[in-house]
Amino acid sequence: xxxxxRKSVQAMAGYVPGEQPRDAKLVKLNTNExxxxxxxxxxxILSMIDIAVLARYPDPVCLELRKVIAELHGxxxxxxxxxxxxxxxxxxxxxxxxxxQGSVGYFDPSYSLYPIxxxxxxxxxxxxxxxxxxxxxxxxxxxASLFFLTNPNAPTSLQYSKANVEPFVKEFGGVxxxxxxxADFAQENCMDLALVNENVLVARTLSKSYSLAGIRLGxxxxxxxxxxxxxxxxxxxxxxYLTQEVARVAILDQNTMKANVQAIIETRxxxxxxxxxxxxxxxxxxxxxxxxxxxxxxAKAFVKELGKKNIIVRYFGDDEHTKDYLRxxxxxxxxMFAFLDAVEGILNGSx
Ligand SMILES: *Cc1c(COP(=O)(O)O)cnc(C)c1O
Numbered sequence: 001x002x003x004x005x006r007k008s009v010q011a012m013a014g015y016v017p018g019e020q021p022r023d024a025k026l027v028k029l030n031t032n033e034x035x036x037x038x039x040x041x042x043x044x045i046l047s048m049i050d051i052a053v054l055a056r057y058p059d060p061v062c063l064e065l066r067k068v069i070a071e072l073h074g075x076x077x078x079x080x081x082x083x084x085x086x087x088x089x090x091x092x093x094x095x096x097x098x099x100x101q102g103s104v105g106y107f108d109p110s111y112s113l114y115p116i117x118x119x120x121x122x123x124x125x126x127x128x129x130x131x132x133x134x135x136x137x138x139x140x141x142x143x144a145s146l147f148f149l150t151n152p153n154a155p156t157s158l159q160y161s162k163a164n165v166e167p168f169v170k171e172f173g174g175v176x177x178x179x180x181x182x183a184d185f186a187q188e189n190c191m192d193l194a195l196v197n198e199n200v201l202v203a204r205t206l207s208k209s210y211s212l213a214g215i216r217l218g219x220x221x222x223x224x225x226x227x228x229x230x231x232x233x234x235x236x237x238x239x240x241y242l243t244q245e246v247a248r249v250a251i252l253d254q255n256t257m258k259a260n261v262q263a264i265i266e267t268r269x270x271x272x273x274x275x276x277x278x279x280x281x282x283x284x285x286x287x288x289x290x291x292x293x294x295x296x297x298x299a300k301a302f303v304k305e306l307g308k309k310n311i312i313v314r315y316f317g318d319d320e321h322t323k324d325y326l327r328x329x330x331x332x333x334x335x336m337f338a339f340l341d342a343v344e345g346i347l348n349g350s351x
Contacts, residue, residue, distance in 0.1 A: 086218025
């Protein structure tokens, strides 16, 4: 049977997304979804959609949606590419910018999908290990065709300052895609680097800050020629009609997104302080999740104990960089009180 499958595909592991259990009694803090409702305008537009339009193909280039995104970032429509989740945008970037002999760079740890996307295209991976404090320093003479720079980083939750990112992108010989999935939760972002540097793209998603992981919408902004290359190779109708409409009204309603983000930031501060008091090492999160290290019990055992109490968080396995930590999405305040109760129960040895 194996002779029918490409060797590189046989050799690779598939991406394993966080579990998506539907059990209502679980407190689900494992995939960085937003616990609050998206804009009420989303409900309105869905009620108003005439089902006759669904018989037709959608706009292949998502013009109305891209106008709204271009307006938001103060750029031209030709500088905006829209995809079926930012995961699709990332995959297309490898296909568009990396030759067969080329390479893909990213920090380790960062988003665990990048190496898998490189494996799918069968191109070289050039990870750069972060230091013990999860900071970065590029190795001398480092080069790659494309570098995925996650900022703020996942799963570490830390932001790299623009003052550090800017000299790196200006010196780098390949394309830099700054993956800003969490930028709305951070104090700073690098969008303007994409507007002035011809080798920089900035990617955003509606999955986190806009509470719309279910519609699958991501986009990137940057140089018109890079954006044009992505348009050449995408599927004809990569973003469906319903998603285009929902995303458009959600982005127009910045107030709802910002209010939800503010609530998450407040909860983040409270939980972060409480965990610090309980003896956890907690990184300074600029995202909608916390990257925490328990004391006196292994992270792996801790995740298991939380699971027994119906709380699911994300553990990234035995890798040297990640084995001592767990990633906890910021949920609603009641969800986080349930989480903190469970944490205290575990620390006090109660079952
Ligand atoms: C969640 C996430 C994505 C994926 O976004 P989608 O639009 O849901 O595909 C991309 N990059 C990072 C760093 C993420 O955390």
